[in-house]
Amino acid sequence: MIKVYSWPTPNGHKVHIMLEECGLRLGHDWQAVPINIGAGDQFKPEFLQISPNNKIPALTDPQGPDGKPIALFESGAILLYLAAKTGKFLPKSDRQKFEVLQWLMFQMGGVGPMLGQAHHFRMYAPEKIGYAVNRYTNEAKRLYGVMNRQLTQHRYIAGNSYSIADIAIFPWLRSWKNQGIDWADYPQLKAWFDKIADRPAVKRGVAVLAELRQPLTGDKERDILFGKTQYQKR
Template sequence: MIDVYTWPTPNGHKVHIMLEECGLRLGRDWQAHPVNIGAGDQFKPAFLAISPNNKIPALVDPNGPDGQPISLFESGAILVYLASKFGRFLPATDRERFKVLEWLMFQMGGVGPMLGQAHHFRIYAPEKIGYAIDRYTNEARRLYGVMDRQLAHHAHIAGDDYSIADIAIFPWLRSWQNQGIDWADYPRLKAWFDRIAERPAVQRGVAVLADARKPLTDDKSRDILFGKTQYAKR
């Protein structure tokens, strides 16, 4: 059984969705181990041993590529690993595969970090800094526009076929309201988003540990995620 150390965030959802899309089922083929990032579970030595950057998700597969256990951190790397292991959602030809990886990197280097900053300054920052809110809200809108234009020519983000690029991007757009987005400005992306949201495996993936996540309204959780606890030397 594959063990996934995770929390119901966009990066966690990517891996949950991918496993379910590959035909695996929670409780039968893989297990979700909650890492409560608001309580500081990500700093425990056992988790740091498999995720040295203290970020979820991390995965342990007892049957790695050489038949030996393998552990992985970074959600993008996990998606590529699972695509290789199960032969799903990453094309076999070089040209098509690199197009998918291109858009996966777009998510890892742009969509995730920038939308994450938009969330932080719009929702979580202890003081409202107009410059930061405008900067990251505008960048979120720019990135949505990039994806909307891409979908003018393709059914999915990286081409005509559903891929790990779609799986990586979709969870980050579920909080569109927190990012200052008006879907009316991105009709093609909204249509894509609705199609992905209807997939049964996606619905199962985003439901994993959904009841465990609570709003980060207390000072302790904010300190753990954004304050001195996050930056303590380890």
């Protein structure tokens, strides 16, 4: 059985959704192993053996590409692995495949880091730094605009077929309010978002481990996620 070491965050949700979209069912084909990032589970030696960057999600599959076990970290790599394993959500032709991959890289290099910073400085930073709030809120709006324009010409993010690009981006937009976004400014993107949110596999994916997540309120949790604990040698 595939094991996904995860937590209910956007990057965790990507993999949960992908597994369900591929027809793999929680409890039958795959198992979610909770890694409580607020409690510091990501620094445990057994997790670091799978994910040396101490980030979720990570995946182990006893039936890897050569029939031998494989362990993977980085959500984008995991999406590509599952697409190759199941033959779903990544086109076969080179042209269409690279069109999808560029938007996957757009998420990995832009949407995730920039929206994450917007969320951090707007919600979690111990002091409100106006420059940082404006910098990342404006970048969030710019990225939303890029996606909105793309969707004026295509049904999905990377073309007219649902792909790993949609699966990668969708979870990051669920916190739109905390990113300073007004959906009225991005009507095409909002229509896409609602369409993706209504998919049964997406609903199942975002529900995985959701009952375990608690609001980040304590100094200990903040230190683990954003303070000195994050930068200690291991």
